[in-house]
Amino acid sequence: MQVNAKPYQLELKHPFSIAKFTRTSTPLMLIKLTYEGVDGYGEASMVPYMGESLESAAAFLNKIDWKRFTYPFNFKEAIAYLDEIESGHPAIKAAIDIALNDINGKILNKPCYEIYGANPLKMPVTSFTIGIDTLEVIRKKVADAKGFKVLKIKLGRDNDKELIDTIRSVSNLPLYIDANQGWKDKAQAIDMIYWLHDKGALLIEQPMDKTNLDGNAWLTGRSPIPIIADEAVQRLLDMDALKGAYHGINVKLMKSAGMYEAHQMILKARSFGMKVLIGCMSETSCATQAGIALAPLCDWADLDGPSLTKNNPFKSPEMVDGKYSLKYLPGLGLEGIPKDLFTCS
Numbered sequence: 396m397q398v399n400a401k402p403y404q405l406e407l408k409h410p411f412s413i414a415k416f417t418r419t420s421t422p423l424m425l426i427k428l429t430y431e432g433v434d435g436y437g438e439a440s441m442v443p444y445m446g447e448s449l450e451s452a453a454a455f456l457n458k459i460d461w462k463r464f465t466y467p468f469n470f471k472e473a474i475a476y477l478d479e480i481e482s483g484h485p486a487i488k489a490a491i492d493i494a495l496n497d498i499n500g501k502i503l504n505k506p507c508y509e510i511y512g513a514n515p516l517k518m519p520v521t522s523f524t525i526g527i528d529t530l531e532v533i534r535k536k537v538a539d540a541k542g543f544k545v546l547k548i549k550l551g552r553d554n555d556k557e558l559i560d561t562i563r564s565v566s567n568l569p570l571y572i573d574a575n576q577g578w579k580d581k582a583q584a585i586d587m588i589y590w591l592h593d594k595g596a597l598l599i600e601q602p603m604d605k606t607n608l609d610g611n612a613w614l615t616g617r618s619p620i621p622i623i624a625d626e627a628v629q630r631l632l633d634m635d636a637l638k639g640a641y642h643g644i645n646v647k648l649m650k651s652a653g654m655y656e657a658h659q660m661i662l663k664a665r666s667f668g669m670k671v672l673i674g675c676m677s678e679t680s681c682a683t684q685a686g687i688a689l690a691p692l693c694d695w696a697d698l699d700g701p702s703l704t705k706n707n708p709f710k711s712p713e714m715v716d717g718k719y720s721l722k723y724l725p726g727l728g729l730e731g732i733p734k735d736l737f738t739c740s
Contacts, residue, residue, distance in 0.1 A: 396461040397429040399737040402449045405440070405677055406705040409528065409536060421677035424452040424487060425708075427737050428494040430466065433501050436729055437494030439486035440649050440676040440700075452487040455480070459491075466502065468495050470655035477652070485629060485652045486676075492653025493685045493727070500726030506688065507728075508721055511658055513691040515721040521696040521714075522547035522571050524703060530561045537566050539702075544717030545569050545597070547697050551577015555587065559594050571672075571697065573600040576626055581610045585617050592619045598672070598695065600645055601625040612640040623672055631659050634667070643670030643694070647686075649678075654685050661692050670694045680709035684727040687712060687719045708733055 403423040410419050424439040441447040458480050464473060473495060477488045500507045508515065523543035525536045527550070540546060548562065551574040562570070572591055578584040584602050591599065598621045603610045605627035615622040621642035628637055629650040637644065644664050651657040657673070664671050671693040673686055678700030690696045698719070701711040710731025713720045722728055 396464050398456065398461060399427040399429075400453065400456055401425045401737050402453075403679075403708070405679065405707075407677060408539070408703055408705055409526070409532060422449050423679065424449060424456075424490060425679070425681065425736070426456075426490045426494055428464075428491070428498060430464070430498050433498050435494035435496070435498030435501070436681050436727065436732065437490035437492070437497070438679055438682040439490035440678045440682060441486050442649075442676050445486060445649070447484060447486050451484065452490075455484050455487050464495065466499075468499055470495065470653075474652055474656055486649045488652035489648045489682070490653075492655055493648065493682060496654045496685065497726040497729070504725050506721065506723055507654065507685070507726060508688040508691065509723075511654070511689060511692070513689060515691060517691040518687075518718045518721065519690060519693060519696045520544045520717040521690070521698045521719060523699050524573075524697065525549065525562070527552060527558065530557070533558060533561050534565050537562055540566075540568075542714055542717065543568070543699070543702075545571060547571040547573060547699075549573050549575060551575045556590070559591065563594060567595070570594065570596045571598050571600070571695065572596045573625065574602045576601050576604045578602045579604075581613050584610075584614055588614065588618050588620065596620060598623055598643075600672070601627060608636070608640050615639075615641055618642075621670055623670075625674070628660075631656050631663065634660060634663050638667050638669075641669065643672060645672045645674045645697075646689075646693070647674045647676065648682060649676045654689065657689055658692070661689065672697060674698070675700045677704065679704070679707045680711055680731075681727065681729055683712060684729050687721065688727065690719065691721075708736060 522545040523540035524547040600623045624641040625645040672695040673693040674697040701707045
């Protein structure tokens with residue numbers, strides 16, 4: 396296995412604010428794995444609150460015995476091996492998993508979505524995320540959402556209603572709400588949820604602190620719309636504790652350590668009778684294509700990374716009527732790969 400890794404700074408179109416953080420860019424580690432002449436591409440998006448960095452990603456890559464990865468790839472064993480090296484580091488593990496999936500699809504000459512049993516005809520619409528900002532910039536962000544059929548709104552501060560009313564003054568699109576653990580009082584939170592329901596909200600992500608299982612479960616038992624675990628669930632082993640406490644989970648490849656475990660989480664959620672939102676961090680088309688491959692297996696999608704960035708190095712995935720359009724291309728189906736992307740690695 397040949398390994399190329401390239402640090403990359405992904406620039407955002409607007410400063411991105413959630414309940415507790417603001418950033419204008421996201422560090423990435425783009426990787427290319429080459430197995431017997433077949434290239435596979437992966438990506439680690441390292442948002443600040445997850446605790447990874449370019450330095451930690453590079454250090455982790457240097458600990459790997461790449462001879463362990465032989466074809467046909469056993470993805471369960473591959474992730475177990477990466478976890479044995481060191482716990483944590485889900486984003487760089489995701490980059491490896493995504494690249495291996497890309498290689499696997501190319502060797503089989505099949506798209507990843509077909510390998511995972513996803514039907515392109517069941518692709519959900521994907522949302523366009525609007526971070527917390529001034530009212531003027533909020534209006535500009537809504538105007539940027541051309542072609543999208545759903546808006547995802549970041550809340551969790553003291554002017555939530557003002558932000559929603561501002562959005563409603565310029566758009567009547569349905570809303571996904573993400574409080575990012577920003578609500579503290581469950582009585583106030585349930586009142587807010589009913590108010591948001593009347594404003595066209597279809598779901599609420601992580602309304603209260605991820606450690607407040609009882610508080611979130613209390614909301615789940617009373618909410619008129621689905622309550623979705625986000626920060627409360629990262630990997631497959633986290634899911635048993637959530638059964639009954641939420642209506643569904645938000646699966647993100649940068650949390651789940653890649654496509655294989657994300658798929659396992661989707662299957663487990665279904666066995667629990669839970670719904671699934673597949674989401675993303677700030678990502679290029681590489682990780683987005685990996686998420687799109689699993690999206691038809693989910694109820695909702697929030698895979699808008701390329702639309703929120705200024706320097707996506709790849710071709711953006713095609714969207715038709717608010718839904719990504721899957722082409723029958725082997726592996727991830729990633730297009731527009733710059734020939735010189737890894738020449739300085």
